[in-house]
Amino acid sequence: MASKTRSLLLATVCASVITVSLADRSNAEMKPTLSFSGVPGLIDMPSGDTMPDGTFNLSVSKFGEVARATISFQITSWMAASFRLQSTGKWDNNTDLQPALPNEPYTTYNDRSFDLRFRLAEEGIWMPAVTLGLQDFLGTGFNSAEYLVATKTFNDRLKVTAGIGWGRYGSYQSFGNPFSGIRDTWDPSGLGSELNAGNWFRGPASLFGGFEYKINDKWTVKAEYSSDNYDLEAGNKKVFERKNPYNIGVEYAWGDNVRVGAYSLYGSEFGLSFHLVMDPKNRPGTIGVLGSGPVPVVTRPSRASDPDAYDGGWVTQADANAVLRKNLTRYLEKDGIRIEDFAYTADRVQIRIRNDKIDAPAQAIGRTARALSIVMPASVEFFDIVPVVKGMGVSKVTIRRSDLERLEHTPNNAATLRERVTWSDAGAMIPGGLGPEEGLYQKFRWRILPGFRVTAPARGDIGIRASASYDFAPGWIASGTVYQKIAGNSEKAKLVDKGGTLPHVRSDTREYNEGSDFAFERATLAWYARPAPNVYSRVTVGYLERMHGGVSGEVLWKPADSPLALGVEVNYTKQRDTDGMFGFGEYDYAITTGYLSAYYDFGNGYLGQLDVGRYLAGDVGATLTLDREFANGWKVGAFATLTDASAAEVGEGRFDKGIRITIPMNWMLSNPTRQEINQTIRPLQRDGGARVDVEGRLYDTIRDYHTDRVDDQWSRVWR
Amino acid sequence: MALKTTSALLVLLATLAGCAKLEKLVPQLSGGQAGGQLAPIGNVSRADIEKSNEPVMKLRVPSRGIETFLTIRDRRGDVVQWFSADGMLFSFRGDVLIETRGLGADLMSSAAPQAGQIASGGGYRRSYFFMDADDQTGRRDYTCVTSTDGSETVTIYGRGHNTRKISETCEREGGRLTNHYWLEGGKVRKSREWVSPGIGQIEFERVVD
Numbered sequence: 054m055a056s057k058t059r060s061l062l063l064a065t066v067c068a069s070v071i072t073v074s075l076a077d078r079s080n081a082e083m084k085p086t087l088s089f090s091g092v093p094g095l096i097d098m099p100s101g102d103t104m105p106d107g108t109f110n111l112s113v114s115k116f117g118e119v120a121r122a123t124i125s126f127q128i129t130s131w132m133a134a135s136f137r138l139q140s141t142g143k144w145d146n147n148t149d150l151q152p153a154l155p156n157e158p159y160t161t162y163n164d165r166s167f168d169l170r171f172r173l174a175e176e177g178i179w180m181p182a183v184t185l186g187l188q189d190f191l192g193t194g195f196n197s198a199e200y201l202v203a204t205k206t207f208n209d210r211l212k213v214t215a216g217i218g219w220g221r222y223g224s225y226q227s228f229g230n231p232f233s234g235i236r237d238t239w240d241p242s243g244l245g246s247e248l249n250a251g252n253w254f255r256g257p258a259s260l261f262g263g264f265e266y267k268i269n270d271k272w273t274v275k276a277e278y279s280s281d282n283y284d285l286e287a288g289n290k291k292v293f294e295r296k297n298p299y300n301i302g303v304e305y306a307w308g309d310n311v312r313v314g315a316y317s318l319y320g321s322e323f324g325l326s327f328h329l330v331m332d333p334k335n336r337p338g339t340i341g342v343l344g345s346g347p348v349p350v351v352t353r354p355s356r357a358s359d360p361d362a363y364d365g366g367w368v369t370q371a372d373a374n375a376v377l378r379k380n381l382t383r384y385l386e387k388d389g390i391r392i393e394d395f396a397y398t399a400d401r402v403q404i405r406i407r408n409d410k411i412d413a414p415a416q417a418i419g420r421t422a423r424a425l426s427i428v429m430p431a432s433v434e435f436f437d438i439v440p441v442v443k444g445m446g447v448s449k450v451t452i453r454r455s456d457l458e459r460l461e462h463t464p465n466n467a468a469t470l471r472e473r474v475t476w477s478d479a480g481a482m483i484p485g486g487l488g489p490e491e492g493l494y495q496k497f498r499w500r501i502l503p504g505f506r507v508t509a510p511a512r513g514d515i516g517i518r519a520s521a522s523y524d525f526a527p528g529w530i531a532s533g534t535v536y537q538k539i540a541g542n543s544e545k546a547k548l549v550d551k552g553g554t555l556p557h558v559r560s561d562t563r564e565y566n567e568g569s570d571f572a573f574e575r576a577t578l579a580w581y582a583r584p585a586p587n588v589y590s591r592v593t594v595g596y597l598e599r600m601h602g603g604v605s606g607e608v609l610w611k612p613a614d615s616p617l618a619l620g621v622e623v624n625y626t627k628q629r630d631t632d633g634m635f636g637f638g639e640y641d642y643a644i645t646t647g648y649l650s651a652y653y654d655f656g657n658g659y660l661g662q663l664d665v666g667r668y669l670a671g672d673v674g675a676t677l678t679l680d681r682e683f684a685n686g687w688k689v690g691a692f693a694t695l696t697d698a699s700a701a702e703v704g705e706g707r708f709d710k711g712i713r714i715t716i717p718m719n720w721m722l723s724n725p726t727r728q729e730i731n732q733t734i735r736p737l738q739r740d741g742g743a744r745v746d747v748e749g750r751l752y753d754t755i756r757d758y759h760t761d762r763v764d765d766q767w768s769r770v771w772r
Numbered sequence: 773m774a775l776k777t778t779s780a781l782l783v784l785l786a787t788l789a790g791c792a793k794l795e796k797l798v799p800q801l802s803g804g805q806a807g808g809q810l811a812p813i814g815n816v817s818r819a820d821i822e823k824s825n826e827p828v829m830k831l832r833v834p835s836r837g838i839e840t841f842l843t844i845r846d847r848r849g850d851v852v853q854w855f856s857a858d859g860m861l862f863s864f865r866g867d868v869l870i871e872t873r874g875l876g877a878d879l880m881s882s883a884a885p886q887a888g889q890i891a892s893g894g895g896y897r898r899s900y901f902f903m904d905a906d907d908q909t910g911r912r913d914y915t916c917v918t919s920t921d922g923s924e925t926v927t928i929y930g931r932g933h934n935t936r937k938i939s940e941t942c943e944r945e946g947g948r949l950t951n952h953y954w955l956e957g958g959k960v961r962k963s964r965e966w967v968s969p970g971i972g973q974i975e976f977e978r979v980v981d
Contacts, residue, residue, distance in 0.1 A: 334906035339876035340970035341903035345859020346873030349846050413907065462851050462863060462870060464883035464899050467909055684907040723876065768909040771880055772873065 083206050083267055086275075086304065086312065087328045089114040091123025092135055092170060092186070095263040095277040096300040096316055096324070098222070100214040101182040101204035103172045106130040107681070109331045109689060109714075116316065116324030117293040118142035119286065124712070124734070125168075126689050128681060134691070135168040136712060136736065137189075138510050139196060147291040159547065163510055164195045165736040173201075181205035188221070191248060194239045198222040198281075199253050202261075214277075215262035219254050224282035225298055227257030239285070247707060263300075273304045279319070287319075296320030310337060333687030339723045342412070347772065348384055348423050352458045353431040362431040365399025374487055377428055382490070384424035388725075390417055391493055393441040393527070396486035402429055403437040403483045405446060407493065412686060412719035412727055414440065414763045419770035422452050429454075439479045440758040443581040444528030445589055446479025447755040448613035467768050476614045476760050478586040489527065496524045504536055506566045509548060513566060514541025518574075532748070533576040533596075536569075536633075543567050553704025555740040556642055558600070558669040562738060564631040565599060572633025574599045579749060587612045589751050598746040601626040601669070602637065609751040614760040616654040618752055623647040624745045626669075644671060646745060652752050654761040658682045660690075662752075669743040672696035676709075676742065684765040686717030686729060694742030702741065709742030711735035818929040821979050829854055830928070831862070832975040833875060841979075850886075862976075867960040869967075869976070877970025878903045885916075887960050890940055890953055893918050898942055902968030910969065914942035914949070926954050926962050928977045933961050 085102035088094025091112030093102035104110065104127040112123045118141055125135040144162040166189035176182040181203040189196035202216030216222075220236065236256030237249070263277025279298045282288075287295035302316030302324070310331060316324040336342070356363050367373055378395050381404070385392065389410025396403055402425060408417040418438050425436045434454050439446040456473045460466040504518030516539045522532035543566045553560075565572075577595035584590050589609045596602040603626035611618035624647065628640035648666030655661060662678040674696025682688045693710040700707045711734055718728040756762050821828050821841070829842040842854035842862060851870070854862045860874035866886025872879045883899040895917045904910030921937040935954035942949050951973075954962040962977045 336876075340905055340968075341876040341878055341907065343874060343876055346855065346861025349848060349853060352848065462865065462881070464881050465901050465909075465911070466881045467901070766907045768880060768903060768907055772878070772903075 083209050083212060086265060086273065087112055087125075087326075087330075089116070089121060089324065089326055090135070090168075090188070091121065091125050091137060091328070092133070092168060093184070095214055095265060095275050096302050096314075097279050097281060097318060098214070098218075098261045098263060098277050099170075099184070099186055099188075099200055099202055099216070100212070100265075101184045101202045101216070102212075103127065103131070103170075103175075103182065103184060104133060104330075105332065107332065107334055107683065109333060109687075111329045111331075112326065114324065114326040116318045117322035119292070126681075126712075128689075131172040133170045135170075136734065137166045137168070137196075139164045139166065140510065141286060141290075141292055143292050144290060147289060161547075164189075166196045167191050167736075176204070176206060187253065190250075190253075194220075194237065194249055194252065195285075196221060197239075197249060197252060200261075210267050212265040213262075214264065215260070217258055217260055218280050219256060219258050220252070222261060222280050223256060223258040224284050225259055225280045227259045227280075229258070230256055231258050271306050273306070274302070275304065275314075275316075276301045283319075293319070294321045300324075333683040333685070333689075333720065336685070336720050336723045342719060342723055342725055342769075342772070344724050347420055348427060350423050350457050350461045351427045353454075359431075365430075365432040367430050367432070368397065368399050374485065378487065380428045381424050384427060385421065388417070388420050390421060392490045393439075393493065394482055394486040394488055396483040397429070397433060398483060399432045401435040401437065401483070402433050403439060403449075403486075405439040405441045405482065405486075407441050408727070410727060411725045412717060413725070413766040413769040413772070414758050415767045415770040416725070416772045418450050418452075418763070419772065422457055426454060426457055437483075439482075441527070442754055442758070443530060443579075443749065444524075444526070445581050445583045445755065446482075447583075447589075447758045448760075449477045449479045451475045451477070461771075467770055470770060471764070471767050478613055479583065480586065494524050494526050498522050498524075506536070506538075506541075506543075506562075508543040508563045508566050509546035511542075512546035513543050514538045516541075528581040530579045530581070530749075531577070532579070534574045536572050536574050538570040541566075551705035551737070551739070552701070553739060553741075554702050555670040555672070555698055557640075558628060558642070558644075558740050559738055559743040560740050561600075561631065565633075568631035569633030572599060573635065574633070575748065577748070581749075581751075581754075584608075589755055591749065591751050591754075593747055593749070596629065596635070597624075597626065597748075599633070600629055601745050602629050603627055603643075603745075605745060605747045607747075607751055609755070611652075611752070611755065611759065613758075616656070616761050618650075618652040618756075620650040620652070620752065621647070622650065622666075622750075624747070626745050644669060648744075650752075658684070658765070664744075668694070668696055668741070669745065670698065670740045672698035672702075672741055674698075674742060676744075680713075682765075685720050686715065687720060688713075688715035690714075696742050698741040703739050706737040706739045707741075709735070709739060818931065818979070821929065824980075826980070827978070828980040830977045830979055831856065831860075832977075833971065834974075835970075835972045836875065838875075842976075867963075869963070869965045869974075872967055872971075872974075875967065875971050875974075876903070877968040879967045879971075880909060885940075887953070887955070888958065890918050890938055891936075891955055891958065893920075900966070900968065903970070904968075912944060912947070914944045916940050916942040924954060926956075926977075928962070929979050935961050 085093040085104055088099055089097050092099050094100045106127055108127045110125050114121050120140045121137055123135050123137040127133045141162045144159045168188045170184055170186045172184055174180055174183040183203045186200045188198040198218055198220035200216050200218040200222050204212055204214045206212050232254050234255035236252045259280035261280035265275045267273050277300050283295050286292040297320040300318045302314050304312055304314035306312050312328040314326040318324045354362055391407040393405035393407050406421055411417040421438050422436050436452045438450045452474050460470050499521035501519045505515045507513040516537050518536045520534045522530055524530055575596055577593050579593040582590050587610055591607045593605045605624040607622040609620040625645045627637040628642040630636040630639040646667050648664040650664045652662045658681055660680040660682055664676040667673050676692055676694040678692040680688050680690030691712045695708050713733040716730045718726045827844050831842050832839050840856045842856050845855040846853040850865050852864050863871040868884050868887055870882050870884050879902050881901045885896050898914045898916050900912045902910050918938050918940045921939055924935055924937045926933045926935050933956050935956045938953045940951040949966045951966055952964040953960050964973050964975045966973050
């Protein structure tokens with residue numbers, strides 16, 4: 054009887070455990086983990102999981118001679134893209150084979166690939182997460198694979214994955230050809246960069262799968278059955294021995310952002326992986342920014358109680374401007390806000406500011422308005438705040454002082470204030486200003502940073518890059534950059550002829566890197582102006598970039614509260630010598646290039662840009678750029694240029710494309726700063742679709758203070 | 773004409789005098805009295821704190837490991853702003869926290885009751901507007917009721933205070949939070965108040981009135 058009771062009790066407990074586990078599932082979270090290919094997955098195989106929207110990850114992995122470095126970005130909640138470099142060593146291991154090229158066999162084979170992943174189903178109580186993946190969908194096909202994979206989480210501890218793969222993932226124990234059709238084999242001499250859609254889901258398919266078990270928040274174990282036979286590597290190249298399809302490993306999570314793992318793969322190899330996961334929406338360790346609070350808004354006495362305070366007679370006081378300005382400076386300087394000009398009438402003040410520090414434009418505007426509320430006599434009701442960038446007033450933000458006073462401590466005051474603020478073209482300055490603050494012009498600035506130059510993946514040099522600029526007067530800037538190499542291995546890069554017949558306007562990276570240990574990379578004089586309402590202009594003369602010098606002119610139309618901008622750029626340039634000095638003799642190449650550009654902010658952080666025109670090699674075409682921009686300044690984008698240069702003229706790579714990333718320092722430091730890191734990554738730098746790399750183009754220069762950008766972080770106006 | 777100039781001058785002088793007065797109210801600008809002048813929080817006595825000769829509050833932010841003193845920076849209308857040596861700012865209306873600045877996931881604005889309303893009980897609505905991921909405003913609306921948990925002696929830096937402990941329970945669909953207030957007479961002596969999902973609860977103790 055007792056034993057019967059116990060077993061009944063046990064059954065009840067079990068049942069409740071199961072109930073709890075199912076109930077827990079719906080809101081339980083077992084974060085997705087990444088594979089050797091830097092996509093959500095097991096070890097060498099992908100899974101059905103999706104990274105959180107907007108997440109960016111950097112993954113490095115190696116087993117035996119196979120090393121991969123991948124950058125992935127979750128573009129939307131349902132679509133992700135990856136760019137990968139794969140380097141396979143001991144490519145010449147099998148001496149029985151003819152080298153690919155006589156006299157110069159590859160010892161290491163490098164391949165670049167792009168992936169796209171689409172989430173077909175989100176995980177539900179019964180439904181697994183399902184993902185469709187296209188791996189290496191543009192490349193030479195070396196890593197091509199398509200897969201459909203499902204992952205189900207149980208009890209917030211266990212994930213089970215099963216999938217079907219084609220191409221590389223359909224190469225082991227394949228079961229025929231479900232969708233029929235013939236799959237082209239890998240063509241090492243191909244030009245790549247062509248949608249190999251004809252191959253997708255063609256040829257034999259295989260099943261793969263595995264599981265992941267979370268021991269605790271830090272440790273996870275994984276085991277999988279791989280359907281990648283490594284036909285080429287383990288087969289005729291004999292890079293490694295694939296003894297069986299089983300891989301196992303253990304992973305350690307170091308905080309929320311870093312994950313490392315150690316594995317046994319294919320019964321013969323030891324593997325390691327490292328993943329850095331970054332969520333642009335969340336600064337590591339904090340939400341929002343740290344840093345001191347603002348000064349209070351000072352409320353004026355009511356007009357009824359103190360009518361004299363509202364007398365506007367003070368405007369005629371001779372030294373009023375200097376005195377008021379001095380008081381303003383006291384409040385503004387600690388936030389890095391400098392006064393470019395300041396003038397007023399009895400009821401209106403215009404302050405032109407340069408914001409050197411605060412990352413969120415709204416916060417800079419808010420702090421300026423608070424300072425004005427403290428300093429300005431009571432008769433001043435309208436605050437016109439004009440942010441100035443490179444000498445140009447880029448917008449005018451008009452805030453009513455009574456709104457500030459009324460709203461400071463009211464609920465939801467950011468949204469309420471925004472409805473009452475107006476944006477317009479900077480327009481003319483109120484007469485009577487004393488001009489820029491002392492120390493803003495005839496101002497010399499410099500900085501020295503570590504730098505690098507890349508010849509080929511993992512080949513190039515490191516050194517020091519020093520930049521200096523001199524602000525002569527508003528809008529007039531002389532600037533330059535020099536680079537001094539410290540160490541490098543550029544000479545070891547094995548570059549094979551990638552074909553193409555265009556002039557070498559961009560592809561002689563190696564000559565430029567190895568031809569100059571010390572180089573004047575840039576030396577220019579730039580003039581910025583606002584010739585008409587909503588119109589901005591730039592003229593830059595000199596050594597515009599390391600490969601080209603000449604003159605570049607640009608005009609941009611962009612109203613302060615418009616998502617649309619239109620621009621024209623014309624450049625006349627000559628190609629510079631490879632020695633990093635001032636000559637133009639080596640190439641004897643001059644060309645006029647120019648573009649018509651349209652920029653559009655689609656909202657929700659999605660930006661588009663279309664440029665149409667003539668490129669450096671004389672080819673004519675268009676560039677399409679799409680960016681996803683986060684409120685704090687993180688930006689991840691991709692671009693592609695198609696021109697009339699034929700595939701044969703361009704050579705390998707066919708057309709110019711790449712990704713670009715901007716990481717704001719405020720995200721890393723959690724404190725206000727306007728510094729940022731920019732990096733453009735191209736799988737292959739060729740000569741088709743190349744553009745002069747002029748610094749300080751207008752759109753990015755002015756947009757920070759236009760509504761489409763300021764509104765992203767408007768919450769911080771009261772910060 | 774002369775009269776006009778004189779009056780203008782007077783207005784200007786009044787303005788400038790106003791500024792001079794303001795500098796007293798925002799002492800961090802001129803490096804005057806600030807919470808930072810107190811000794812490190814670990815080894816300070818009530819006597820040390822009282823030496824500053826001004827109201828002092830002790831702040832604890834468990835989620836960020838912050839423990840520091842606050843002094844009054846500014847009183848304006850019914851709002852009192854307290855600040856720390858490093859510039860963190862806390863605004864109270866009727867002794868109840870309405871805004872924070874400098875914690876990161878700050879409480880940017882709120883609709884909150886005043887201490888009197890909390891003491892007298894009953895129900896009301898509360899809204900929190902806080903800094904959320906990617907610098908966006910998060911909003912949570914609650915319906916709140918208060919209850920008296922009984923009397924409690926609160927000891928702050930060696931001094932006992934007889935208080936009435938009141939809990940304010942706020943609910944919304946899919947969430948609930950509780951704020952605690954220890955009232956001495958009509959004044960809040962100690963409180964534990966919610967800021968945002970990123971910060972959670974923070975605690976204030978009034979050391980010197």
